[in-house]
Amino acid sequence: MRPRRQFLSAGLIVVCATLTMAGGTHAPIDQPPAGGQTVFDGPTVEVGEGTAHSFVTLDAAGNPTEVGMRLSEGAMYGLPATHDVAATYELDLPEEAAATIFDHTTLDWNDHGHGPSGMFDKPHFDTHFYMVDEAAVAEIDPASPDFEAKGTRLPELRYLPPDYIPMLGPKLVPQASPAMGVHWFDVTDGVIPGPYQFTQAFLNGTWDGDYTFMEPMVTREWLLTKPNTVRTIKQPQAYQRSGYYPTTVAVTFDDDADEYVITMGGMVLRQAS
Numbered sequence: 656m657r658p659r660r661q662f663l664s665a666g667l668i669v670v671c672a673t674l675t676m677a678g679g680t681h682a683p684i685d686q687p688p689a690g691g692q693t694v695f696d697g698p699t700v701e702v703g704e705g706t707a708h709s710f711v712t713l714d715a716a717g718n719p720t721e722v723g724m725r726l727s728e729g730a731m732y733g734l735p736a737t738h739d740v741a742a743t744y745e746l747d748l749p750e751e752a753a754a755t756i757f758d759h760t761t762l763d764w765n766d767h768g769h770g771p772s773g774m775f776d777k778p779h780f781d782t783h784f785y786m787v788d789e790a791a792v793a794e795i796d797p798a799s800p801d802f803e804a805k806g807t808r809l810p811e812l813r814y815l816p817p818d819y820i821p822m823l824g825p826k827l828v829p830q831a832s833p834a835m836g837v838h839w840f841d842v843t844d845g846v847i848p849g850p851y852q853f854t855q856a857f858l859n860g861t862w863d864g865d866y867t868f869m870e871p872m873v874t875r876e877w878l879l880t881k882p883n884t885v886r887t888i889k890q891p892q893a894y895q896r897s898g899y900y901p902t903t904v905a906v907t908f909d910d911d912a913d914e915y916v917i918t919m920g921g922m923v924l925r926q927a928s
Contacts, residue, residue, distance in 0.1 A: 692715070700745070703731065707725065719922050731875060737767065741764060744764075745759070757786060766778050782871050783869075785867060792867075806831030808863050809864065810864055815891050817889055818889060820839060835868075838858050840858055854873070857870070871904050871917055882906050883907045898925065901919035
């Protein structure tokens with residue numbers, strides 16, 4: 656279980672708009688059909704009345720093409736009441752995902768959503784794809800004397816996707832969430848000027864000068880419609896780490912397996928610079 660995120664209201668977030676960088680869209684793109692690929696599954700965990708697990712797909716040459724999560728239909732039901740905390744499920748990646756930029760993943764259920772008010776306060780799942788290890792995430796603790804300093808130490812803008820700005824705390828500085836970090840949202844995603852109709856969103860995260868996670872978010876209500884969407888992931892100008900990065904995120908329903916699928920796909924090898 657994790658503490659609920661503490662974010663300021665959306666109105667105060669507007670003061671960060673001057674940080675916005677140009678570029679990028681969310682236009683759907685076509686993905687080529689899979690051929691000669693192999694899927695490797697991570698350990699299965701119980702979620703609600705169902706299950707969830709991570710996966711990675713490798714091409715015939717052994718290079719990763721996608722990483723993601725699968726949730727059975729039963730995972731939409733019997734979910735715990737979380738209220739002031741989020742129910743967190745650790746979905747370890749299979750070892751075959753080592754060439755990707757991702758170290759591990761988590762699935763968070765928020766039955767009342769979370770702040771900022773008017774943005775993400777609907778029952779939803781947060782899916783974190785972390786680029787740092789679990790020990791580093793666990794050290795993001797408000798009790799640490801350097802918590803605020805590390806939260807306000809942001810990466811160089813060239814390492815962050817365009818159009819993203821940080822969510823703000825009471826001191827109008829980037830607000831860090833325990834065991835997560837600072838969350839950044841896309842100002843072109845309908846949040847500003849509002850009203851925001853949250854069904855899905857794609858956030859990014861930073862901590863202590865590093866770009867540390869990517870976070871597709873989806874409401875339970877929207878998942879129940881069994882969507883079939885693909886959108887591009889905005890790319891930064893430079894990369895802090897070498898590895899395979901996703902260029903698309905898809906949310907689909909697999910009728911054959913009766914599973915909801917969140918896929919970080921279109922993997923491209925990037926070099927740190």
